[in-house]
Amino acid sequence: MTLKIAVCVKYVPDATGDRGFADDLTVDRDEVDGLLSELDEYAVEQALRISEESDDAEVTVVTVGPDDAKDALRKALSMGADKAVHVNDEDIHGSDVMATSAILAKALEKTGFDLVVCGMASTDGTMGVLPALLAERLSLPQVTLLSELSVEDGLVKGRRDGDAATELLEAPLPAIVSVTDQSGEARYPSFKGIMAAKKKPVQELDLDDLDIDADEVGLAGAWTLVDAVAARPARTKGTIVTDEGDGGKQLAAFLATQKFI
Amino acid sequence: MAEILVLVDHADGAVRKPALELLTLARRIGEPSAVVLGAGEAAASIAATAGEYGAATVYVADGAEFTEQLVVPKVDALTQLAKEKGAAAVLVTSSGEGKEIAARVALRLGSGLITDAVELEAGENGPVATQSVFAASYQVRSTVTHGVPVITVKPNSAAPEASSAAGTVENVTVSFTGNAAKVVARTPRVSTGRPELTESAIVVSGGRGVGAAEGFAVVEKLADSLGAAVGASRAAVDAGWYPHSNQVGQTGKQVSPQLYVAAGISGAIQHRAGMQTSKTIVAVNKDAEAPIFDLVDYGVVGDLFEVLPQLTDEIGAR
Numbered sequence: 214m215t216l217k218i219a220v221c222v223k224y225v226p227d228a229t230g231d232r233g234f235a236d237d238l239t240v241d242r243d244e245v246d247g248l249l250s251e252l253d254e255y256a257v258e259q260a261l262r263i264s265e266e267s268d269d270a271e272v273t274v275v276t277v278g279p280d281d282a283k284d285a286l287r288k289a290l291s292m293g294a295d296k297a298v299h300v301n302d303e304d305i306h307g308s309d310v311m312a313t314s315a316i317l318a319k320a321l322e323k324t325g326f327d328l329v330v331c332g333m334a335s336t337d338g339t340m341g342v343l344p345a346l347l348a349e350r351l352s353l354p355q356v357t358l359l360s361e362l363s364v365e366d367g368l369v370k371g372r373r374d375g376d377a378a379t380e381l382l383e384a385p386l387p388a389i390v391s392v393t394d395q396s397g398e399a400r401y402p403s404f405k406g407i408m409a410a411k412k413k414p415v416q417e418l419d420l421d422d423l424d425i426d427a428d429e430v431g432l433a434g435a436w437t438l439v440d441a442v443a444a445r446p447a448r449t450k451g452t453i454v455t456d457e458g459d460g461g462k463q464l465a466a467f468l469a470t471q472k473f474i
Numbered sequence: 475m476a477e478i479l480v481l482v483d484h485a486d487g488a489v490r491k492p493a494l495e496l497l498t499l500a501r502r503i504g505e506p507s508a509v510v511l512g513a514g515e516a517a518a519s520i521a522a523t524a525g526e527y528g529a530a531t532v533y534v535a536d537g538a539e540f541t542e543q544l545v546v547p548k549v550d551a552l553t554q555l556a557k558e559k560g561a562a563a564v565l566v567t568s569s570g571e572g573k574e575i576a577a578r579v580a581l582r583l584g585s586g587l588i589t590d591a592v593e594l595e596a597g598e599n600g601p602v603a604t605q606s607v608f609a610a611s612y613q614v615r616s617t618v619t620h621g622v623p624v625i626t627v628k629p630n631s632a633a634p635e636a637s638s639a640a641g642t643v644e645n646v647t648v649s650f651t652g653n654a655a656k657v658v659a660r661t662p663r664v665s666t667g668r669p670e671l672t673e674s675a676i677v678v679s680g681g682r683g684v685g686a687a688e689g690f691a692v693v694e695k696l697a698d699s700l701g702a703a704v705g706a707s708r709a710a711v712d713a714g715w716y717p718h719s720n721q722v723g724q725t726g727k728q729v730s731p732q733l734y735v736a737a738g739i740s741g742a743i744q745h746r747a748g749m750q751t752s753k754t755i756v757a758v759n760k761d762a763e764a765p766i767f768d769l770v771d772y773g774v775v776g777d778l779f780e781v782l783p784q785l786t787d788e789i790g791a792r
Contacts, residue, residue, distance in 0.1 A: 232608040340589045342577035349578045354655045358570050377485040378662045384655040394725040436586030436620035443613050456776025461784025467772045
């Protein structure tokens with residue numbers, strides 16, 4: 214039996230660019246280049262590792278996004294994923310995380326899976342809730358925020374480093390997992406991988422294919438409303454001194470004026 | 475008055491400070507009720523504290539499920555209470571687990587979700603939440619338009635203010651839905667005696683410039699002289715000099731203290747995303763061109779191994 218692993222990935226604006234908002238207060242995707250969310254590379258990596266340790270496994274990367282989101286799928290395919298699913302429909306623009314999770318859940322059901330692997334959060338919205346929402350929608354156990362992950366005997370096992378404790382977790386497949394940036398370095402695509410990726414299948418799906426009404430998603434279907442967006446006022450230029458033997462004393466004097474000491 | 479459910483985060487039998495902040499914020503938008511889950515015998519004292527900070531009612535539920543299963547039992551309890559009590563909003567602390575709980579509660583209630591709020595106030599159409607996004611380069615104000623607003627709030631978003639309320643304890647029996655991952659083992663984090671990173675009013679962080687694990691001693695000494703938590707940049711954590719649990723940045727902890735001291739940290743965007751909402755920022759770095767100096771209120775271009783000990787001595791002498 215083939216172990217079917219699905220990896221949810223997101224195409225995000227490059228965090229090192231000057232990110233901003235469009236007139237409709239959604240994220241401006243034209244302003245800076247997009248790429249595969251760095252935190253999703255860890256998810257692809259873990260999926261590939263599990264696949265390599267399995268006798269028979271298949272890794273499918275799934276994304277919801279505009280045309281350019283194919284770049285994120287290509288990156289994952291060049292790392293070694295077998296095939297890709299791209300949900301692309303103009304009515305999706307402006308979807309909140311609730312709608313996005315509904316679309317992804319339907320796409321995953323259509324694709325089929327034993328294990329869904331996600332990154333811990335996207336690097337743009339940084340909510341970190343999508344894996345939990347998928348678990349809720351698909352009635353599956355969530356095994357999330359893992360720094361270590363393994364699959365054996367139909368069980369997924371993982372280590373979660375929380376604020377107060379480290380927990381060892383376990384759940385039967387099928388399940389939803391998410392991995393942190395501590396789960397293991399993501400591999401770089403090889404030249405061979407990049408060439409092979411061009412020939413790998415990318416299935417296109419729209420809302421009709423997933424039996425989702427347009428008014429359930431997008432800005433119209435959002436359950437939250439952004440009322441206002443404002444660039445944070447630039448910080449006033451601070452005082453910079455060069456240490457000439459009394460830098461620590463000068464810093465202490467500053468902290469005293471601010472009543473920290 | 476509208477009942478606002480506040481999930482009370484607790485550890486080692488005590489209320490964690492962000493929960494007191496939530497109770498304080500909840501009073502701006504309605505009448506707070508506290509929800510205390512899986513606290514065992516500590517529930518009574520936790521309930522009392524919640525009462526001192528404004529909770530009119532404290533819902534208490536206990537059961538092995540809360541510690542033996544991940545996230546879902548707390549979702550079951552909070553959803554059940556929100557429905558039964560007709561809550562006007564649900565507030566949860568923005569932690570990894572807190573956000574996951576809030577998300578699933580919101581979905582079950584058919585509600586919109588706002589995460590990582592740094593400010594909360596009453597508005598004409600329900601609570602208005604402010605978020606700080608894109609490495610704190612933008613402030614976004616949002617409202618929930620569908621269902622009962624479910625909002626997670628970052629620690630240090632408000633100063634906890636005591637406000638004596640009834641704190642009437644009501645025991646609750648929760649119907650658990652199952653389908654949760656099993657917690658096979660739990661190892662509590664060993665306390666360093668220092669404040670929790672996300673909750674601390676002062677954070678002193680070290681980066682690549684610290685040079686080695688042993689180099690963190692000067693960072694820790696300064697932190698201890700200020701009663702501060704210790705943070706580390708991703709570069710320092712990846713090098714194995716400090717634990718990941720202390721990482722400040724996009725993929726680590728997001729901190730928002732009154733004072734942030736960055737030592738030997740250049741200020742890459744990933745780090746700035748985790749600390750840029752700090753009220754006062756101070757940096758010590760050899761490199762005068764380091765981007766961190768664009769953010770600071772006060773910066774010292776110099777060797778942290780000379781500046782930090784001198785600062786620590788000055789603080790000790792005061």
